[in-house]
Amino acid sequence: MKTAFVTGATGFLGGHLCHLLVTQGWQITALCRSIPKNPIAGVNYVTGNLLDASSISDALENKTDVLFHVAADTNTWHKNNSQQTSTNIQGTKNIIEAAVAKQVGTLLYVSSIVTFGVDHHGLVNTEESNTQTGIDSWVNYVKTKSQAELLVKSAPSQLRTVITNPTHIIGPADQQNWIRLFKMIINDALPTIPQGAGSFADVRDVANGLILAAEKGKHNENYILGGNNLNFPDFIQHVCHVFGCKITAKVLPHGLVKMVAYLKSRFAPAGGKAPDITPESLQVISHEYAVSSNKAKTELGYTIKPLEQSLEDIKADLIERKILTP
Template sequence: MKKTAFVTGGTGFIGINLLHKLVAEGWEVTALRRSTSDLTYLKSLDINWVVGSLEDRLSLEKGMPENLDAVFHVAGDVNSWKKQYAAQTETNVTGTRNMVEIAVAKKAKCFVHTSSISAWGDVRGLTTEDTPQRGDVAWGNYEKTKWAGEQEALKGVNLGMKVVVMNPSIVLGPYDSTTWGSAFIALQNDEAPFIPPGTSCFVHVDEVIKAHIAAVDKGRSGEKYILGGENASFKVFMDEICRLLGKKTPPVASVFLYKFLGKVLDFVAIF
């Protein structure tokens, strides 16, 4: 018998890769999308599409099948503009609450929630699952809402549903057209004046997808799993990307300049 899954965020970077893998492995997949979603990379897949949104509970109640083997809640709003903070909170927090409550009502066996390493907020040194999270007091709304979304997801445990939280670091791979994919295009076109300071963790999307699917059977309910690969400075990372592109690596911005530009863009976003 085929395993069954309901997927949100299926038309985004991680979601597209997840849908391709689930279908390839023989899952019976129902996926949520908006009426305006771009299905360019998904047209060949046998997917039961449901039109709706995380904020529209009725569309979720009508679209989510009963007794699913897994719900993969991948959808999220990564916007960094202040004007969009309210909508971001609605998606990342209220939307997750809606998903959990409906998944419990539909008797889903496992709820795999895609959060982010950003839910830890501004922490120093090596981050592990045991590092205290500071996302609730983070400067950015994205970090705050990813932390709060996790709290909503984990409420499902007390309601009798298995919940596993995935915390990807910086994810790289195919179908990424908006985050690091756009950064690489900027480098290719000589449109990147500088690169950010600091260090992060980088992971290929294939490994992220494997972890999501493995979480259904092997993940421990109520646990969070950081999905990371190699730790490296942005300078080392960009040196390698620029080498592959045949480009010169832009200079590293000072921490002061980087924070200053962030404040300026934050101010501009108000208008």
């Protein structure tokens, strides 16, 4: 029986990963800050914290086959940058050190497409394009994910490492990621249609891609786990078609949206809830890019679901959760 240690197991991607690992017969230990109210059968949950190195060491079994480091702070508001930097950088250092000490077989690091940069437009990102400019970004999330990725790549040579770079992750059972956009579309409450473009990947494809990368990926190499490349107006149009919604929002001038983001960020109190839009989140969502997942398809056997299938499954999930009326 293969053994796995998973961080971020109670999150959107981490939860789907654990479900899939269970169905494939893995023995799973999941590090979480608190035991979930609805645990996944077959997963051994242990409490710990990425910033508490001893809690990681205590939970991680010797010679675990794969450590899936999924957890990250995805904040996009500068007033929360300090905590994010600690989690994404020091937390990753602690994971690497524990993996080396416990002789883990493979460290699978879940990075992000943002490490390829969010300041250029119209580029088709590939692993070979040498466009990983995220380290120079002013957006702390982008910068810290890039720094963490470099830490993984510089880990001691006895630790096999593989890096995955998922794109926008959508799918059923989403609680806090793209669910906000879907709710605004359903309620025709979208203030403006974003002007960016991206690649929309089904969470189940990405979870499967993580396992494939851990098993087949080459040491210290990146694998982009993308989906369907679309601009936001087209993506929203697809959502409306599947959900049976209409939307009256228009594309507002980018300068106006940027000013609104600045004002909301400037006057929201530190320590409170992050504004629904910030200069950082606008920078990320306005990024115009497409990706190629050919390397993951060729070397790993990665597959991409049709967008309509993903949206139909999201629709069924939202109806079941009474967020969308059938």
